[in-house]
Amino acid sequence: MRAYTRASAWTVGTFLALVAVMLTSATIGPVDIPLDRVALAALDAFAVPSAATFYVTSVVFPAIGDVPWLAVDLAYTSPLDFAVPDQQQLIVGEIRLPRIVLGAVVGAALAVAGTVMQGFFRNPMADPSIIGVSSGAAVGAVTAIAFPLLLPFGIQVSAFAGALVAAFGVYLLATDGGRTPVATLLLAGVAVQTFLGAITSYVIVHSGDSIREAMYWLMGHLHLANWADVELTLPIVVVGSIVLLAYARDLNVLLAGEEDAHTLGVEVERTKQVLLAVSSVVTAAAVSVAGVIGFVGLIVPHVMRLLVGPDHRILLPTSAFAGGAFLVAADTFARAGPAELPVGIVTAFVGAPFFLYLLRNREVHAL
Amino acid sequence: MTLDVRDVDVELGGTQILDAVSAAVGDGRLVGVVGPNGAGKSTLLRAMNGVVEPVAGSVLVDDEAVHELPSKAASRRIASVPQDTSLGFEFTVRETVEMGRHAHVPRFGSDPDPEAVERAMERAEVAQFADREVTSLSGGEKQRVLLARALAQQAPVLLLDEPTASLDVNHQVRTLELVRGLADDADRAVVAAIHDLDLAARYCDELVLVADGRVLDSGRPEDVLTPEQVREAFDARVAVGTDPATGDPTVTPLPDTEGDLAERVHVLGGGDAATPILRELADAGATVTVGPVSEGSLDHETATRFGFEAVTVPPFSTPDDAAVSRARDLVGAADAVVVAGDAVSWGANETLRDAADAAVVVGDAGPRTVAGARVELVSLVDALAALDVEPEPFAVADGGNVADD
CATH class of the missing domain: 3.40.50.300 (P-loop containing nucleotide triphosphate hydrolases)
Known part of the structure; x- marks a missing residue:
């Protein structure tokens, strides 16, 4: 019970920190809006789906033609209506909040996936892209940007598909006879990342006028965020995180090594498949809307492990909220300056020295 | 279960x-x-x-x-x-x-x-x-x-x-x-x-x-x-x-210095006199038989530890005819007989010694610390090797010096 109380306290604490960071971030921008006004505007912007319309559309696949596709339109209603000036409501609800919420979702996704990967690989240097997810997404996105005719599904879908194809490819390469040794997976991931990096570079070199857009995507960005991105990403990240949380105890046991885990009653290979698949989907959802944002998935799990210990039942939810808070804060820096920066630059610029600080203080060895 | x-x-x-x-x-x-x-x-x-x-x-x-x-x-x-x-x-x-x-x-x-x-x-x-x-x-x-x-x-x-x-x-x-x-x-x-x-x-x-x-x-x-x-x-x-x-078996590893002494040696002891000789012969790689010795004596214990064949007699008794006759068979089969000096007169040892083709008596009245015994017994091995080349009916050593001719 003691552990349970501790887990609840940390989880609620980091969640409140995330909310505080998000609200504070929403006050910052070209127009100053006080915190109380922001809070009311955010409550006004809070909306729940009230109706869903399903309809059949079609997607054009090259060489296949039109493929029917089931689509859904959701209607939202806002249950709350506080008196906030229209202009401020517009700035908070339609400009700042989508970006902040997306930042929180992406940060949480990367941190959760990073936590799972570090536990899975029993290696504190693992991050969400270790099995090629980000590299795959980069190839998909950059190709869709440079050669839209080749991949006519839009940047996000191409990135998402590229991420999953890369992760699945690495898994297949590292699997033999139903067993996937972690060391092989790690090496296959490194090799595939290098290979996909070459493809990305090649595409960029030949991307002509779209080189700037491609580079911007690669550095990680949230400036194009809108509610539609949130609608796509949030459900995947929430559902995926809940599934991973359900496997938190298995992940703890896996830390003792696969043979031990087996004798303790974990179906090792099946658990590894679930963890890999779900964390890859979560990472892909984040990367496909925000590009490659480094260091969140590496740093946040580290820091949280130092704070709350290695138990994934606490580590996963707290990392999620802390990851969200960290990325929102970094993105606030990215957009608050005189010129908009890709947020990936900020996370790496802040993250790398912080990581080195940890390393110098010998805290990393404790992981 | x-x-x-x-x-x-x-x-x-x-x-x-x-x-x-x-x-x-x-x-x-x-x-x-x-x-x-x-x-x-x-x-x-x-x-x-x-x-x-x-x-x-x-x-x-x-x-x-x-x-x-x-x-x-x-x-x-x-x-x-x-x-x-x-x-x-x-x-x-x-x-x-x-x-x-x-x-x-x-x-x-x-x-x-x-x-x-x-x-x-x-x-x-x-x-x-x-x-x-x-x-x-x-x-x-x-x-x-x-x-x-x-x-x-x-x-x-x-x-x-x-x-x-x-x-x-x-x-x-x-x-x-x-x-x-x-x-x-x-x-x-x-x-x-x-x-x-x-x-x-x-x-x-x-x-x-x-x-x-x-x-x-x-x-x-x-x-x-x-x-x-x-x-x-x-x-x-x-x-x-x-x-x-505790009464449980104990296993003591021995240094792997086993010699290549191919001889079969019978040792005449009785109580504890033959123990250092047995250890040395085991090191030398000889095939060793022992007896008669008293059951439960140090000589018997040592022979068991090394897996040597031993003729035993009950404690505090002299060897009976059956034991002596079995020992005589072993003496007959041996290339050489070694008599622990202290035990020369024990039981039927003198008779058995006389029955041997070649015999060495070791350690008569000498100090029997382990180190001391070892010094003597290294030359015992030399003596036995010499015996094999030129069989001599008696080679008597006492006071720690082994005569080898």
């Missing part, structure tokens, strides 16, 4: 590690798996707990095949204490022991036996540092944490891989006392791979001697640990004796 290993073959990476291994462990039994490094002890345990799939044969827990059970069900029947585990992440002792409950706790829900973790920690004597991080514990304490984790599994079969490896004497005994107690608890069968033969003999009800992936012998420790079998399994010279304090 019984664990039954039947004709198990295991291959790892195309190499056969276990070859038709069978073993059975019943309730309340502690069975030790002994054998040299690389013999397949760990692999046998890994085949028992389902980590390694045998290519042939089966492992049954109460007639259920372990390898066909889902790992959750298997881990409720068999708990394992690994030799070493990557307890690198800083879990507390309690969190680590809780992992033993994994197979009992539903994915969404709480432990049906909330006291199980505490009980396991009490039993393995780790409750006092329940909230400390495992990485801060000593080797012996870590070992007991892993034992507590296995106990939390509440499985009727417990496997331990080298539970005493890298522990000091105190922790070795403490751990094995604990394990012995666990086996004595009702309904638990315990198997432990143990590299220390003395400890294995002392704590186990039965031993399984494994060498080269095969079971060389299994049964009571005193039956399994004979000098011949230990020598075959370990390819090492050992002396097997009985621990006077």
Whole structure:
């Protein structure tokens, strides 16, 4: 019970920190809006789906033609209506909040996936892209940007598909006879990342006028965020995180090594498949809307492990909220300056020295 | 509850590690798996707990095949204490022991036996540092944490891989006392791979001697640990004796300085006079027979340890005709006879000496410290070698000097 109380306290604490960071971030921008006004505007912007319309559309696949596709339109209603000036409501609800919420979702996704990967690989240097997810997404996105005719599904879908194809490819390469040794997976991931990096570079070199857009995507960005991105990403990240949380105890046991885990009653290979698949989907959802944002998935799990210990039942939810808070804060820096920066630059610029600080203080060895 | 290993073959990476291994462990039994490094002890345990799939044969827990059970069900029947585990992440002792409950706790829900973790920690004597991080514990304490984790599994079969490896004497005994107690608890069968033969003999009800992936012998420790079998399994010279304090077999490894003395030598002793001679002859590699000697005397004990054939007579009695006649046969078969100087006049020794083609008398009245004896007896070997070349009827040495012509 003691552990349970501790887990609840940390989880609620980091969640409140995330909310505080998000609200504070929403006050910052070209127009100053006080915190109380922001809070009311955010409550006004809070909306729940009230109706869903399903309809059949079609997607054009090259060489296949039109493929029917089931689509859904959701209607939202806002249950709350506080008196906030229209202009401020517009700035908070339609400009700042989508970006902040997306930042929180992406940060949480990367941190959760990073936590799972570090536990899975029993290696504190693992991050969400270790099995090629980000590299795959980069190839998909950059190709869709440079050669839209080749991949006519839009940047996000191409990135998402590229991420999953890369992760699945690495898994297949590292699997033999139903067993996937972690060391092989790690090496296959490194090799595939290098290979996909070459493809990305090649595409960029030949991307002509779209080189700037491609580079911007690669550095990680949230400036194009809108509610539609949130609608796509949030459900995947929430559902995926809940599934991973359900496997938190298995992940703890896996830390003792696969043979031990087996004798303790974990179906090792099946658990590894679930963890890999779900964390890859979560990472892909984040990367496909925000590009490659480094260091969140590496740093946040580290820091949280130092704070709350290695138990994934606490580590996963707290990392999620802390990851969200960290990325929102970094993105606030990215957009608050005189010129908009890709947020990936900020996370790496802040993250790398912080990581080195940890390393110098010998805290990393404790992981 | 019984664990039954039947004709198990295991291959790892195309190499056969276990070859038709069978073993059975019943309730309340502690069975030790002994054998040299690389013999397949760990692999046998890994085949028992389902980590390694045998290519042939089966492992049954109460007639259920372990390898066909889902790992959750298997881990409720068999708990394992690994030799070493990557307890690198800083879990507390309690969190680590809780992992033993994994197979009992539903994915969404709480432990049906909330006291199980505490009980396991009490039993393995780790409750006092329940909230400390495992990485801060000593080797012996870590070992007991892993034992507590296995106990939390509440499985009727417990496997331990080298539970005493890298522990000091105190922790070795403490751990094995604990394990012995666990086996004595009702309904638990315990198997432990143990590299220390003395400890294995002392704590186990039965031993399984494994060498080269095969079971060389299994049964009571005193039956399994004979000098011949230990020598075959370990390819090492050992002396097997009985621990006077506990009555269990003790195995003493001997330096591998065995000479190539091909002779068959009979030693005439009686009480303790021949003991240094026997040791020296064993080192020299001779085939040795002894007797008559008193039962239970040091000479008899030493001869048994080295596996030498000995003619014995009851304590405090002189050899009867049968014993003398058997000894005479051995003397006749020997290339040389060595008489311990102190024992020349004991029993029928003088008669037997006279019956020999060649004899050496050693150590008459000389100081018989080990070091002193050794100095004499090195030259004894030389003397014997010389005897072989040019047989001399009598070569008498006294005062520590061996005449060699």
